Amino acid sequence: MTDAAATTGAAAPARGTGDRWKRWMRAAVGLSLAGRFLVPTEATLLGLSPGDAAADGWFSAIALLALSVWAGRAWWSGASQTDGVRWGRCETLLAAVVLAHGLAAAPIFWEGGPRRAAAETVFNWAGLVAAAVLLRSVWRPGDSVRFAALVVACGTAAAVVGVWQVTVSLPASRAEYLDLREREAGSDSRARTTARARLAAMNVPEEPAARKRWEDRLLGSREPFGPYSLANTLAGVLLAAALLLPALVQRIDRSTVAAIGLVAALLVGVLLLTKSRTGYVGLTVGGLMWAGLRWGRGAGRGAQKKAFIGAAIAGGLLIAGVTAAVWLGQLDREVISEAPRSLAFRLQYWAGTLRALADRPLLGTGPANLRPFYLLHKDAAASEAIAAPHNLILDLWTSGGLLAPLLAAALAWCGVRRWRTPPPSPRAAEGAPPGWDSLFTGTLAAFGLVGAFGGLLGPIADVEPGLNPWIYAMVRGWDAHSILLLAAIPAAGVLWFAGRSAGGPRSTGPAWAAACVGLAVHLLGADGAEFPAIVAVFLLALAAPPPRVVPDDLASVSQARRDWLSPAICLTSGLLAAVGVWFVLLPGREAGALLETARAESARGRDPRGTLLRAMAADPLSDSPLAASADLATVRSLADPTDAGARRKAVGLWNDLLQRRPGDGRAYERISDLHRAAGDWGEAVEADRAAARLDPSAAAPQARLAVSADRAGDRATARAAAEAALERDAITRDAGHRDRVLPDETTANLRSLLRSGD
Structure with missing residues (x-):
């Protein structure tokens, strides 16, 4: 049934060219959105590997190209608004969100900052918005259920990956790393070279401090993170999927209870293993909201019986999940006992972020650019130098400027109005015949693409001698990719179940409202408001309600505006896709491949300078090749401090x-190291002073400045810096941040320096 027939109650016309186009567009958008849930979607904003960010960006390109094709078809054929691009208030607000992020990212290109991350963030927002607009334009009766099924299927797959990590992957990785670390420290030179090459392939940082953080995370963490990089991201996807499960249920019978019970047990169980306190709260609040909405809408004993059955199942699953997690050692009382301390850390993050935003209230700090501004205002007792503020509103504000949270609030109200608007007739509500849908085909295609060819979405690096890099790209992550292929089986089961039960009128609004509210509560204390996988859930909710007879305010749209809307969307989407692929994705992919190759060359004892120069030329937006070149030049200079030419080259690169x-x-710390090695203590003092200005609440830069000033003969500066370092270190110790305190030897030297001046 076409949209026009559905909204008027007329008989459905025979399938034609428009239906074929619509099926292809639905498959493309299913591929684009499902792909968001299967790759590390935090890569851009957290500065992770360029390969992860590149993989995510291809799904943005697919969505933009699909929208361009759909709008171009409507333009060429003169299709009506119901058969072309639906555009109303919500779509205008979504376009404004992209514009807000573009405006907030612009200063990074002339003030300095993560230009590649800024460009990727804006491109990803454009791709997400394109997917939402296209979904709304190709909407079919039953899509409120199908969109929920997409989230539940991808959440189920992410949970399967989480189970595999807890039971197989993380223990194996810990054992492998400990073995490689032992061989790297051994006396056999060949074993050391092999171990370093393997560590490079595992993306273990070479810098001692960064490696210590990586090691602590691997050895000290037991939480699954699924296909993402953070356990909190996995928790957000799982709680949204769990709260959307009721939208898939049309009737209560034994088979339904069994199927939904198994999926719910998996989702809730893995959510518990993430130890995400905000995830627990979000699931609880969302569940209570769903129960309240269903109770308010339910009439008669039948609805009450279903509510009681659902509550009993949910409570039983929760008790069973907690019991199993405690028995497996994955949950302990610290999850609860440490909650006040975790909240105190969040308050410190928010206070520092607000002070940073006070300096830049309109445009914020720009995408992926919070940390340097946050460090200027960070409390000494704060636990870490955060890259995101761990709060939904502040996250949007820092990345997209003041407009972003205001637009998000307007979008939320627009979504509420869409869901509150009654459908035109019972037949148009959710009356599609049950069965498989091309949206589901695109969803499963994403599993095949990422699972079988995920390595090819990122950089193709030559990291193994004698092995074709394309073959290596296929096999380097095959364990994780094969798990995604395995996870496609339960995901397909979820989609089949949803397709079978998509027909028949029902109310899916309570489940969508619960998922959005639960996820928003989670994001009030966790990262994720800018992560594509999280944003996709909100955009699906915005696209899910049935359109009215005259879609979304189009009755008041003039004919002139209708004439230019489709060509404008076609050209804009196509241009954004081309610019993103040519200037963002392809250069990032090539530079990422060369960076991985350079790391492998360095680990094998080969000179990577030529490869790094090629990486710098390949991607003008990225600073990573320049930073790697500066690190390499610094290592070479420190190996021979008498070589003034090598030192000048390294300092110049920094x-x-x-x-x-x-x-x-x-960068200032490394410049100081170079001058220290050469005995240029005056230059070292200036570099250390600059580093201390950038992180005024930290003890380590002040300690370095005290040592450099003492060796340079500047006693006043040395004493002041030593006192500042000891004061900040005491605050850090009192706050319990044992991983960030100064070594005992350093504090003893600082106290000795102070005594010597008395």
């Missing part, structure tokens, strides 16, 4: 990096 990233305190 200064070049500071021109692009003026808030990079580590």
Whole structure:
């Protein structure tokens, strides 16, 4: 049934060209959205590997191209608004969100900062919005259920990956790393070379501090993170999927209870293993909201019986999940006892972020650019130098400027109005005949693409001698990719169940409202408001309600506007896709491949300088090749401090990096190291003073400044820096941040320095 027939109650016309186009577009958007849930979608904003960010960006390109094709078809054929691009208030607000992020990202290109991350973030927002607009334009009766099924299927797959990590992957990775670390420290040179090459392939950082953090996370963490990089991201996807499960249920019988019970047990069980306190709260609040909405809408004993059965099943699953997690050692009382401390940390993050935003209230800090501004306002007792503020509103504000949270609030109200608007007739509500849908075909295609060819979405690096890099790209992550292929089986089961039960009128609004509210509560204390997988859930909710007879305010749209809307969307989407692929994705992919190759060359004892130069030329937006070149030049210079030419080259590279990233305190620290090795203590003092200005609440930069000033003969500066370092270190110790305190030897030297001046 076409949209026009559905909204008027007329007989459905025979399937024609428009239906074929619509099926292809639905498959494309299913591929684009499902792909968001299967790759590390935090890569861009957290500065993770360029390969992860590149993989995510291809799904943005698919969505933009699909929308361009659909709008172009409507333009060419003169299709009506119901058969072309639906555009109303919500779509206008979505376009404004992209524009807000573009405006907030613009200063990064002239002030300095993560230009590649800024460009990727804006491109990903454009792709997400394109997917939402296209979904709304190709809406069919039953889509409120199908969109929920997409989230539940992908959440189920993410949960399967989480189970595999807890039981197989993480224990194996810990054992492998400990073995490689032992061989790297051994006396056999060949074993050391092999171990370093393997560690490079595992993306283990070479810098001691960064490696320590990586090691602590691997050895000290037991939480699954699914196909993402953070356990909190997995928790957000799982709680949304769990709260959307009721939308798939049309009737209560034994088979339904068994199927939904198994999926719910998996989702809730893995959510418990993430130890995400905000996830627990979000699931609880969302569940209570769903129960309240269903109770309010339910009439008669039948509805009450279903509510009681659902509550009993949910309570039983929760008790069973908690019991199993405690028995397996994955949950302990610290999850609850440490909650006040975790909240105190969040308050510190929010206070520092608000002080940073006070300096830049309109445009925020820009995408992926919070950290240098946050460090200027961070409390000494705060636990870490955060990259995101762990709050839904502040996250949007920092990345997209003040407009972003305001637009998000307007979008929320627009979504509420869409869901509150009654459908035109019972037949148009959710009356599609049950069965498989091309949206589901695209969803499963994403599993095949990422599962079988996921390595090819990222950089193709030559990291193994004698092995074709394309073959290596296929096999390097095959364990994780094969698990995604395995997870496609239960995901397909969820989609089949939803397709079978998609017909018949029902109310899916309570489940969507519960999922959105639960996820928003989770995001009030966790990262994720800018992560594509999380954003996709909200956009699906915005696209899910049935359109009215005259879709979304189009009755008041003039004919002139209708004439230029489709060509404008076609050209804009196509241009964004082309620019994103040519200037963002392809250069990032090539530079990422060369960076991985350079790391492998370095681990094998080969000179990677030529490869790094090629990486710098390949991607003008990225600073990573320049930083890697500066690190390499620093290592070579420190190996021979008497080589003034090598030192000048290394210092010059760090200064070049500071021109692009003026808030990079580590660059000043490395410049100080170079001058210290040469005995240029006056230059070292200036570099350490600059580093201390960039992170005024930290003890380590002050301790470095005290040592450099003492060796340079500047006693006043040395004493002041030593006192500041000891004061900040005491605050850090009192706050319990044992991983960030100064070594005992350093504090003893600082106290000795103070005594010597008395």
